[in-house]
Every structure is written in C-alpha cells, then in structure tokens.
Amino acid sequence: xxxxxxxxxxxxxxxxxxxxxxxxxxxxxxxxxxxxxxxxxxxxxxxxxxxxxxxxxxxxxxxxxxxxxxxxxxxxxxxxxxxxxxxxxxxxxx
Amino acid sequence: xxxxxxxxxxxxxxxxxxxxxxxxxxxxxxxxxxxxxxxxxxxxxxxxxxxxxxxxxxxxxxxxxxxxxxxxxxxxxxxxxxxxxxxxxxxxxxxxxxxxxxxxxxxxxxxxxxxxxxxxxxxxxxxxxxxxxxxxxxxxxxxxxxxxxxxxxxxxxxxxxxxxxxxxxxxxxxxxxxxxxxxxxxxxxxxxxxxxxxxxxxxxxxxxxxxxxxxxxxxxxxxxxxxxxxxxxxxxxxxxxxxxxxxxxxxxxxxxxxxxxxxxxxxxxxxxxxxxxxxxxxxxxxxxxxxxxxxxxxxxxxxxxxxxxxxxxxxxxxxxxxxxxxxxxxxxxxxxxxxxxxxxxxxx
Ligand SMILES: [Fe+2]
Ligand SMILES: [Fe+2]
Numbered sequence: 513x514x515x516x517x518x519x520x521x522x523x524x525x526x527x528x529x530x531x532x533x534x535x536x537x538x539x540x541x542x543x544x545x546x547x548x549x550x551x552x553x554x555x556x557x558x559x560x561x562x563x564x565x566x567x568x569x570x571x572x573x574x575x576x577x578x579x580x581x582x583x584x585x586x587x588x589x590x591x592x593x594x595x596x597x598x599x600x601x602x603x604x605x606x
Numbered sequence: 607x608x609x610x611x612x613x614x615x616x617x618x619x620x621x622x623x624x625x626x627x628x629x630x631x632x633x634x635x636x637x638x639x640x641x642x643x644x645x646x647x648x649x650x651x652x653x654x655x656x657x658x659x660x661x662x663x664x665x666x667x668x669x670x671x672x673x674x675x676x677x678x679x680x681x682x683x684x685x686x687x688x689x690x691x692x693x694x695x696x697x698x699x700x701x702x703x704x705x706x707x708x709x710x711x712x713x714x715x716x717x718x719x720x721x722x723x724x725x726x727x728x729x730x731x732x733x734x735x736x737x738x739x740x741x742x743x744x745x746x747x748x749x750x751x752x753x754x755x756x757x758x759x760x761x762x763x764x765x766x767x768x769x770x771x772x773x774x775x776x777x778x779x780x781x782x783x784x785x786x787x788x789x790x791x792x793x794x795x796x797x798x799x800x801x802x803x804x805x806x807x808x809x810x811x812x813x814x815x816x817x818x819x820x821x822x823x824x825x826x827x828x829x830x831x832x833x834x835x836x837x838x839x840x841x842x843x844x845x846x847x848x849x850x851x852x853x854x855x856x857x858x859x860x861x862x863x864x865x866x867x868x869x870x871x872x873x874x875x876x877x878x879x880x881x882x883x884x885x886x887x888x889x890x891x892x893x894x895x896x897x898x899x900x901x902x903x904x905x906x907x908x909x910x911x912x913x914x915x916x917x918x919x920x921x922x923x924x925x926x927x928x929x930x931x932x933x934x935x936x937x938x939x940x941x942x943x944x945x946x947x948x949x950x951x952x953x954x
Contacts, residue, residue, distance in 0.1 A: 516718045517924070519711070536774075537708045539717060541920075541927035553704045556697065557781075576648045 519568040520546035522553075524560035532564050540565075638839055643769040646712035654838055657831065658768050659713050661840065666706035667724045668732035671905050673699045675739040676748060684742060691788050692745065698781050705774040712770045725910050733891060734821050736899030743796055743803075743810035749789015751811075751818040751856070757782045758852045759822065762842035771840075790859065797863040804864070811860065812868045819883070820891045822849040828888075850880055857881045 517539040523532035535554050540546035546565040554560065574582060590596050599606055630649050637644065644650055673696045680696065683689035707717050723729035734752055739745060760782065763775040796807035823829060823845040835841040843851075860867050871884030893899065 516716055517927075536705060537711075538704070541923040542930065545923060545927070552697075553701050556694075556701060573647065576645070 517541050517545075520550075520565040521568050521571060522546070522550040523564040523566075524550070524554055525562040526560055528561055532562065535559075537568060538565070543567075638767050638837075641767075641839070643772065644767050645769045653834075655713050657835060657838070657840065658771065659710055659715050661835075662706055662710040662713070662771055663715065663720050663723070664730050664732075666703050666710060666720065667729050668735065669699050669703035669706060670724070671731045671735045671909065672752075673703075674905055674908050675735055675737070675901075676745055678739050679742060679745045682742070683745075688792070695749070695785050695788065698785065702778045702781070705777055706771075709768075709770040709774045721913070725906070725913055727897070727906055730895065732821060733894040733899065734817050736894050736901045736905060737813070737817050738901050740813075741806050741810060743793070743806040744814070746789050746792030746796060746807065747810035747814040749785050749787075750793050750859070751789075751814050752821065753782055753785040753789060754856060755818050755821040755852050757786060758848050762848075763840075765839070765842060767839040793863055793865075797865060807863065808865050811865050815868050816886065816890070817894075819849055819853070819886055820888075820894075822846075822852070824888065824891070825886070853881050853883055 518541075519537050519539055520543070521537050522535050524535050525532045535550075538546055538549040538553055540549050543565055547563050550563050550565055555563070586592075631651055634644075634650060634654075644654075676692060676699075677696050680689060680692050683692050707720060710720060711717055720729070724731070734755075739748065757779065760775055760779055764772055764779055766772040766775065793807050793810075796803040826832060826844045826846045829845055832841060832844055836844070857867060857872070869884045871882070873882055874880075875882045894902070897903075
C-alpha cells in the first residue's frame with residue numbers, strides 16, 4: 513500500500529467581502545498542488561474567488577470533552593446581549 | 607447543544623469502565639434523539655463508526671466507478687454541447703468521490719487503504735455500475751434513472767446524524783440535479799426523433815429500469831442494516847420506501863417520453879395511491895454484487911490501469927515536493943497566500 517500524500521484543509525472565500533470558510537480537505541504532495549486540487553474539487557461552479565489550504569496536521573482543535581469548560585461560562589452572561597436591558601418604548605434611537 | 611448532555615454529572619464516564627461505557631453510549635443515544643450532529647472528534651460507538659465507514663466508503667467507490675460507464679461515451683458524444691455536458695457530469699462524479707473519501711477519512715480510515723480495498727476487489731460499490739453503456743441512449747437513461755435514483759437515496763442523507771457525511775451530501779445533491787436533467791433531455795431528444803432513435807431510447811429504458819430499482823438495495827424484509835441505521839439517523843427512509851417514491855415519480859416521466867416501462871405487472875393502485883411494480887429479480891442483484899455482473903471485471907481493470915498509469919505522475923510529484931520541502935519539514939504555513947504562482951492558479 514502506498515502512503516497518502518499529506519492532508520490539507522481547504523478554506524474558500526466565496527466572494528470578495530466574505531471571510532474564507534472551511535469547505536473540506538484534499539490530499540496533495542505540497543501546498544501548491546493542494547490549491548490546484550481544491551480548485552478542481554471545490555470550485556467547479558464558481559464557488560470561490562480565493563483559496564487557502566493548510567496542512568491538517570498544523571491545526572490544533574479544542575477537545576469536545578472540554579466543551580463544557582470552554583463554553584459554559586458564557587451561558588449565564590445574558591447581560592452581554594442588548595435585549596437584556598429594559599428600556600421604555602418612548603425612548604428612541606437606543 | 608452538546609453541553610446540555612453534560613448538565614447532569616455522569617458518575618464515571620471514563621471509556622474504560624463498563625459503567626463509563628454505558629454512560630457514553632447513553633449520552634450518544636440522547637444526542638441522536640435530539641437530532642444533534644455527531645462530529646469527528648466526538649465519542650461514538652464503534653459499531654456506529656464502522657457502519658459509517660462501510661457506507662461512506664462504498665458510496666465514494668460508487669461515485670468513482672460510476673465515472674466509467676459514462677466516460678465510455680465522452681469521445682463519441684453526438685455534439686460538442688453533449689460532450690461538454692458529459693465531461694462536466696463525469697467530473698462532478700469524481701468530485702463526489704473526493705468529498706466522500708474526505709468524509710470517510712474523518713472516521714479514521716486512510717484514503718490509501720480505501721483505494722487499496724477498491725482495487726483489490728474487497729470493497730463493494732453500487733451494483734448499477736457493472737452494467738454496460740451500449741448506445742448513446744444509455745447515457746440518457748443513466749442520467750435520468752441512475753442519477754434520479756441516486757438523488758432519491760441521497761436527499762435524506764443530507765440530514766444524516768454524522769456531520770461530515772451530511773455536509774458532503776448537501777454539496778453532492780446541489781450538483782446532482784443537472785445530471786438528471788441532462789439525461790432526461792437526451793431521452794427527450796431521442797423520443798422525439800425518428801423511429802430508430804425512439805427504439806434506442808426504449809431499448810435503454812428496458813435495460814436500465816430494473817437495475818435502477820435494485821439501486822435502492824434489498825427489500826426491507828431482507829435488509830440487515832436498515833433498522834439500526836434508522837435508529838442512528840444515518841438513514842431516514844427504508845429501501846422500499848425510497849424505491850416506491852422513485853417509481854411514483856418516474857412512471858409519469860416515462861409516459862411523457864412515450865416510452866414503456868418494461869414491467870407487465872406495473873399498475874396504478876387507487877387504494878394506496880402508488881404505482882405497484884412486479885417482483886424484482888433479487889438473484890440478479892446478488893449475482894452482480896458478488897462480482898458476476900456483465901462488467902465487474904472490466905470496471906476493476908479500468909480502475910487498476912488508471913492507478914498504474916498514474917503512478918509515475920504521483921512519484922514525480924512526491925519527488926518534486928520532497929526536493930522543495932513540501933513533503934518534509936520546512937516553511938509551509940501561509941504559502942497558499944504568499945506564493946504568487948498559487949494565486950495565479952486560483953484565478954485562471
Ligand atoms: Fe454523484
Ligand atoms: Fe450524478
């Protein structure tokens with residue numbers, strides 16, 4: 513069995529003005545080839561104007577088991593949202 | 607939300623202990639119950655992982671082998687328009703294979719391993735691609751019926767519980783519609799043509815109808831995986847339900863074309879409001895799956911030849927990358943943004 517080329521994660525900017533968004537992954541010998549593969553695999557219908565690729569092994573992800581520790585603390589801080597504050601209807605532009 | 611499952615503290619959720627295992631399984635089932643998506647790094651039962659690996663890799667192989675019957679007609683397409691369309695369609699199928707291999711890889715199976723399983727004949731793929739495309743009308747019938755059946759199968763998988771599979775399927779479904787429409791358009795042109803062309807269209811329908819119905823898999827009574835897959839929300843409808851939907855929408859389309867479905871028992875049933883078909887010859891389905899279809903050997907040989915003939919290209923690319931630091935260590939972050947040549951390729 514031959515080994516796979518490294519895996520690259522692919523991010524595409526759909527239109528200028530939008531951020532790059534993760535769309536999938538491709539195998540490639542190097543970054544240049546990864547861009548070409550991403551072009552063929554993910555933009556056959558003008559889905560993008562710009563591609564980023566990054567080696568999957570270079571990405572550090574948070575552990576799902578840590579989700580509580582990381583994201584729970586934000587849950588009870590509803591005062592971070594504008595709707596938390598009761599303002600009389602007569603007050604305009606606020 | 608994942609964290610809701612953690613609201614009640616779980617006494618011993620370490621995977622090692624039996625109690626921990628049971629707790630993890632319960633939490634998993636609860637997430638499925640709430641229609642949450644399972645993502646690659648989340649805990650999942652080993653059987654769920656294996657079921658998905660089997661289904662997604664078989665699906666990927668089907669897309670790849672599925673390029674062959676139609677690829678057969680690219681050089682002989684009757685016009686430049688038909689040729690451009692067919693190339694685009696076959697290229698899409700290759701893309702579908704790539705999306706699905708990526709999704710299967712998130713479950714821990716290397717792509718090289720999947721490829722090896724396909725090439726050495728261990729892997730299964732859809733039985734339909736072991737039938738030959740004998741005339742140009744077959745290209746029409748494949749787009750209309752085979753892609754039509756594939757769409758019917760794939761749309762519910764867009765809501766599959768496994769995130770990467772569901773996302774790949776959303777992308778695929780967006781692209782499939784053109785496949786089916788171009789196929790129907792070919793059939794329509796032939797059906798409106800001279801008697802010889804109409805006969806060609808009818809002959810293609812005669813040969814592709816039953817294999818298309820078999821694409822939905824064994825009947826519910828004999829399907830081993832259906833119940834569990836439905837509980838895990840990998841599947842949303844049974845094989846027979848999907849097959850029935852396909853028959854119900856396809857029969858009127860055949861009528862529009864003025865073609866006859868090759869099933870003397872076919873009839874509209876007022877009581878159920880469905881078309882009822884005659885019995886499917888499951889021995890044919892089994893035989894094709896076991897490798898005895900008309901083209902099983904030819905398909906695998908074509909894949910193996912493509913793999914062998916591409917070897918020097920892969921080796922050259924690997925050697926080039928190694929020389930320039932692509933396969934080893936070295937500066938590689940952000941090369942996609944700063945490398946002017948790379949930018950060029952994106953905009954060409
Ligand atoms: Fe496809
Ligand atoms: Fe298709």
